[in-house]
Amino acid sequence: MSDTKDADREALREWIRGGIAMHPTVKSATGLAEHIGVATTTLTKFLNDPKYKHTPSTPTIAALEKAFGSRAPRVSGFEESAPQPLAEGAEVDVAKLPKALQTAIKALQADRRGLEVWRLETDLLDEWGYHRGDFVMIDPNAYVYAGEPVLAISNATTPMFRILQKPWLVIGDLMPVAVDDRTVILKGKLVGRMTWPVG
Numbered sequence: 001m002s003d004t005k006d007a008d009r010e011a012l013r014e015w016i017r018g019g020i021a022m023h024p025t026v027k028s029a030t031g032l033a034e035h036i037g038v039a040t041t042t043l044t045k046f047l048n049d050p051k052y053k054h055t056p057s058t059p060t061i062a063a064l065e066k067a068f069g070s071r072a073p074r075v076s077g078f079e080e081s082a083p084q085p086l087a088e089g090a091e092v093d094v095a096k097l098p099k100a101l102q103t104a105i106k107a108l109q110a111d112r113r114g115l116e117v118w119r120l121e122t123d124l125l126d127e128w129g130y131h132r133g134d135f136v137m138i139d140p141n142a143y144v145y146a147g148e149p150v151l152a153i154s155n156a157t158t159p160m161f162r163i164l165q166k167p168w169l170v171i172g173d174l175m176p177v178a179v180d181d182r183t184v185i186l187k188g189k190l191v192g193r194m195t196w197p198v199g
Helices: 002-022 029-036 040-048 058-068 099-110
Strands: 089-091 116-120 135-139 149-154 158-165 168-170 184-194
Touching: 002 029, 002 040, 002 058, 029 040, 029 058, 089 158, 099 135, 099 184, 116 184, 158 184
Parallel strands: none
Antiparallel strands: 089 116, 116 135, 135 184, 149 158, 149 184, 158 168
């Protein structure tokens, strides 16, 4: 059991080190601690002191996941066994929406073949006018220019909403993610949004 816990802690250390190495602005454990608002020793001791037996708390790990844009590897109390990007939206079954919203969406789809509808579940695109809870229209056939918002799919299942700066997907101070057409695939360009009352 102890060996498993030690292996889990080492996987977490490697994930944090990799996150620091890939982060666009943070370049050290001290800088990362300041970036996420925790004491510097919270990370420096965990990363550098082999006798230090404490694992970062759940809130600290959640802050790291937000900074890196990916899930932490599994440690005690965590379900994931490997890093996975955070889901930032879900595709919508238009047939299950209220009739008035279906009509509005279908009118938009009539002008664009293959238009998909997704529900945004992140605040990352607020600056570009797309907000959490919006129904966003994804056009897989539209040409994407640098600096435009897109939907990408990571590891075949996990949606990420980002800004395209070829070949990178960027947003705020999260780690850039490369579109490699294998593990990260560009799904389409955001071409519109609709809001709808909740409840």
